Structure formats: C-alpha cells, structure tokens
Amino acid sequence: MSAGTGTDLSASTRDDLVGRLLEHCAQVCTTGDEGPIADTVVARYTELGEEVLRVGHSVVVDGRRGEPARPLVLLVGHLDVVPPTDADLEPRVESRDGAEVVVARGASDMKAGNVLAMAAFEDHDLREASPYDLALVLYAGEEGAADANELREVLAEVPWLRGAALAIVLEPTDGEVQLGCLGGLHAVLTFEGQQAHSARPWHGRNALTMAGEFLAELDRDHVRDVEVDGIAYRDVWSATQAWTPGLEPGPRPASSPVRNVVPGTFMVNVNFRFAPSRGVEQAEAELRERVDGRASVEVVDRSPEAPPRLSDPIVQAFVRRVDAPVAAKQAWTDVARFAEVGVPALNYGPGLTGQAHQRGEYVPVDALVAADVRLRAFLQAPA
Template sequence: MPPLDLSASSVEITRAICDIPSVSDDETPLADAIEAAVSGHAHLEVIRDGDTIVARTNLGRARRVVIAGHIDTVPINDNLPTRDIVIDGEDFLWGRGTVDMKAGVAVQLKLAVELSEPSVDITWMWYDHEEVDSDLNGLGRLARHRPDLFAGDFAILGEPSNGEVEGGCNGTLRALIRTAGVRAHSARSWIGENAIHKAAPVLARLAEYRAREIEVEGLVYREGMNAVRITGGVAGNVIPDECEIEVNYRFAPSRDAAAAERVVRDVFTGFDIDIVDVAVGARPGLDAALAQEFVAAVGATPKPKYGWTDVARFSALGIPAVNYGPGDPHLAHHDEERVPVAQIDAVERGLRSWLTRS
C-alpha cells in the first residue's frame, strides 16, 4: 500500500483514504497508514490505542481544542473505488465513506501536519468502530484507557453536516414492547389468544404519536418515535403466543435517560416494556467562548443535529462540542454516497482560518 501523501489536496486525501477499505472490524490498514503519515512531525505527539490514532500539539497554549473523526465505514456495496462524477454542473467525489466521514478525516489529517503553530493547542483523534455497537467504539475505549487525552475547552466532530455547524445532538433510546397470548391450532383460533393481534394498539399509538419540537439553548430539536422491527409467529398453522415490537425514540438533549424512559413508558402504559439501550444527547454548547469564536470564524448559522453522534461523549465530560464536516448526512450509508468537492475545500478553509487566527 502506498503511503498517504498529506501534502496533497484534501480532496485527493479523501480519495486515498476512501480507497483503503475500512469497514468496522477491518480498520487496521487505514489506521497503520494514518499513523505512518502523521508520525515524524516535530510538532505532533502521536499515540495509538488499538486502531485509534491520536496526534496532539503541546505548545503551551492557553486553550486546547479536540478535533475528532471516525475512520470506519458501513459495508461496501459495489461503491469503491471512488470516482469523480458531475451532477447538475457540480463536482462530486463518489464512493463509500466519502460522506461518512472520510472527507472530514482527510481535512483533519492535512491540517494536523500543516499547522505547526496553531493559535490553540489541538488534540486530533481518528478512531475505530463508530458504526457498530457503542461498547466497541474506539473513542469510548480511548476515554477508558487515556482519559487525560480528552482534556480540552471545546471539541469538533467531523461528522457530515453539509459544511455547516450542527450543535449538540438528539439522544436515542430503544425499547422492546411485548405482548403475550396463548398458542393454539389456527383451525381452532378461538381456543388461543393471538399475541400479534394484541400488538395492534401499540402500532396505533405509534401512528398517532406526533413528533415534538423542543428548543434547547436556541436550537430546535425534532423528536421522533417509531417502530423499527417487529417479530412474532411460530408456524403457518399456529396462533402466536408472543410478539415483540422494537421502538426507537429520538429525544431532545434537554432530556436525560430517565426522562426519556418516562416518555416511552407513558406512551405504552399497560404493556410489557424493556428498555434495551439508551444514549443521551448533547446540549448545543454554543455558549462557550471558543464555540462562539468558531461559529463566527466559519461564518455559520448553527443548526441542531437530529441524529446521535459522538459529540455526546464530549458533552458528558463537560466539553462543549459541535458537528462540522463536509457531506450531506442524508447520503451517509447510502449506496450513492457522494460529497461535493466544494464542501471539502470550504470546511478546510473554515477550520484553517479559525485555527490560525491571531
């Protein structure tokens, strides 16, 4: 594998790292390439934890910023190698990972080696296993192994945000709603009780549920509650005695885990409910001085982040954090994943301008 050339443009670096497949559980080749590319620069201390690479300056600046991005992708589906495409006269780089989120990582890598005298100290983090179960997340693992590396006054996650600033993020909760019945032969259905039929009120309550919009520190977050999976049934001639509906609740960052659970239990009063996963969101954090300076420097109008991202990990540590990266989040994980070349350049200019301001 040829070494990464971080003197190339951010667009070409995006192409290079996308063409090194790094589906979750297979990040090592890309992590090796990143480690080699950022090592040997006098202004950077490089640390590795598994397939997470950290590079940080230690210039004695009064403030420190943490800038992070994940290097893994969802599975490839005939969308590598990358290629250049034009849509309605606009240039795009097409392929798995271009949006989520190697374009953001490419910008970070280029700036990490080029900015030897930034106006703040910077801790760059490129981590593994973001696209899978949270207990495997490289950022979470790093926090357990080296919590000292998370010291900072502000954090930026390069998640796709169309090159705009998205503050905080919604929380997410998954619950299993269960109904029970009595098995019987379907030819004598009146002898049994159909658990799938008993699930009808659960679906009715979901259909009637109206997503709420909740303002948090000036940003309006839209909540949502939806069935994402349903299972039940024994055989083609058996009345089912069990049915299970998985519900995903996306909740505003003003709610903690207990408050989110209460909402779900209130909606499904009278049913057997099992909360199987919950991750709280992150408040916008835009009242922090560094956050305000950053927003002003990049000329952005902050928006809310509806999905959950790892900014929540920083928020939980008391570090205000925002999402800022190239790419349309609607195209994350899409087979037609593609990023506008102009957005990659714009994000690089925005970060470079802010990090080198006097």
C-alpha cells in the same frame, strides 16, 4: 501549506484536498478492520515527527506545544466505513449535475472530514499562528455496535483529552454547524396473550392484535418538536421491527405450517430518539409511561444525548467565525461521548448527510473546499 480565510482558494489547495481524499478513501476500512488504516496513520505522523498514541485501532496525534498552554481543540473523526459497493469501491473524481465530486465509500461519511482535520493539523504555519493547541483523534468502530466504538476507551486511556476546550466532530453536516445530538433508546415491547388455533381464537388471545392500539398511537403521534437553547430538535418514536417468536413464516410464507396459529406472544422493537432536553433515565421513564403496562418493556440499548451548549463562549466563537447555518443534529453522534466527560463538542463537516451509506457515495469538491476555509477561519482566529 497555509490556506487563507477567503473563499478564493488556489487551484493547488483544491487539488491538494482532492488528492488527500482520494488517497484516504483508497484504503477501505470497514468496521472491525481498521487495523491497516490505523497503521498508515501512525506511520504518517511518526515520520512527520509528531507524538502519536494508539489505542486499539484508534490514533491520537498530540499537537500540544507546551508552555504557555493554549486552549486545546480536538479535531475528531472515525476511520471506519460501512461495506463498499461496486458503485463506490474505486475512489474517483466525477461530474454530477455540473459539479465536481469525489466518489468513494466514506467520501461523505466521514473521510472528507478526516482529510480537513489532517490537512489543518499538518499546516505548521496555521498551528504556530493559532490561539489553540490542536490534537487529532481518529478512532475506530463508530459504524458498528455502540460497545465496540473505541472513542470511550480513547477518552479513558488518554486523560488529557478530557481537558479539551472544544471537540469538533467532522461528521457530515451539509456544511451546517449542527449542535448537540439526540439520545436514543431501543426497547423490546412484549405483548403477552394466549396462543390458540386460528379457527377457534376465543380459546386464546391474539397478542399481535393486542399491540394494534399502541402501534396505531405511534402512527398518529410519532414526531414531537422540542426546542433547546432556541434550537429546534424533534423527538421521534419508531417501531422498527416486529416478530412472533417461533412462528416466523420463513422464506416461503405460503408453505409455512404455522399460519393457522394465533400468536400468544408478539414483540416490537421501538426506537425512541429524544431531544437533549432530558437524559436517558427520564427518556426511559417516558417510554414506560407511554406503554402504560400494555406490554413488558426491556430496554436493550441506550445512547446518551448531548446538549447544544450554544451559550459556551468557545461554541459561540466557532459559530461566529465559521459563519455557517446553525441547526440541531437530528441524530446521534459521538459528541455525546464528549458530553459525558464534560467537553463541549459540536458537529461540523463537508459531507452530505443524504450521501451517508448510499451506493455511489460522494462529496462535492466545492463543499470540501468551503468547509476547509471555514474551519481554518476558526482555528486562525483570536481565542
């Protein structure tokens, strides 16, 4: 199969993409259970005669063509999805608001992107004509805890990936080219007072109300605009959890025996998402400065940022050839893993960000086709 770069793809190509997506979504692979789908991917590319490497439940398919070496482009996606619901367990084609969509768990996040990557990689005419060597990187563990994400392990165990000219992470981007990504910190703030009887609060100090001033500040000032390379990002501060250790009300708050206790300790989880104008260490110092000694601070999770790298020639080439809107990635993605090893990376995919993890998750077929055309426009263009 070889697709052109125009917008009028044949019905057979459209049907091929939809069929691929239905097949890919039929194998549900929640985080931690990617083994079977990894087996399927390995078997597919082994049968096609490709060189396949497996790291855990992640798969790398090496499409390099030897000498003369060409710039290497990685087509990157994660295999896992969040748990399905009864509204998206069965992959199917439906009509929504007059448009044809594929409904399935992972349809937008991010199996539609995986399908485009696989279809392009399997197009031998495209690979022969392309100025780039291609490799597929389909990895496990993206939707779970950061330490279980296998991409970092893949990049460590397959060292030639770190020499790539570009990594295209086909996460859902609403058809935009989304550059860079936010970094992130989760920190537990502990406000320490003195526990007391609620009838005689002067015998202690209420740790919960001690946190009030800080929380009010977050309510007033939790979004700040930051521009990096002419691209608008936003710093975001969010209090996402709060609790009084040992005094939780339980399932029936009205019957709790500890409602008359002034808490001596109150803990708040703060999630700071920061623009790629600075690194993790600077962001952590900024967080501690903002708390200003009012609570102890324990940073419990750190996610690195990724710069947009808009000035890189290959990123400029992608933006020019794809001819899609350019925006910031107002979230964290695995472009940050590539940034850690010095590989330029960007986010571009057909999925809808607003459909990620939704009940009845879907992707429009028109978006799938349009992204396929634009991705191929870059892969077929002169380097």
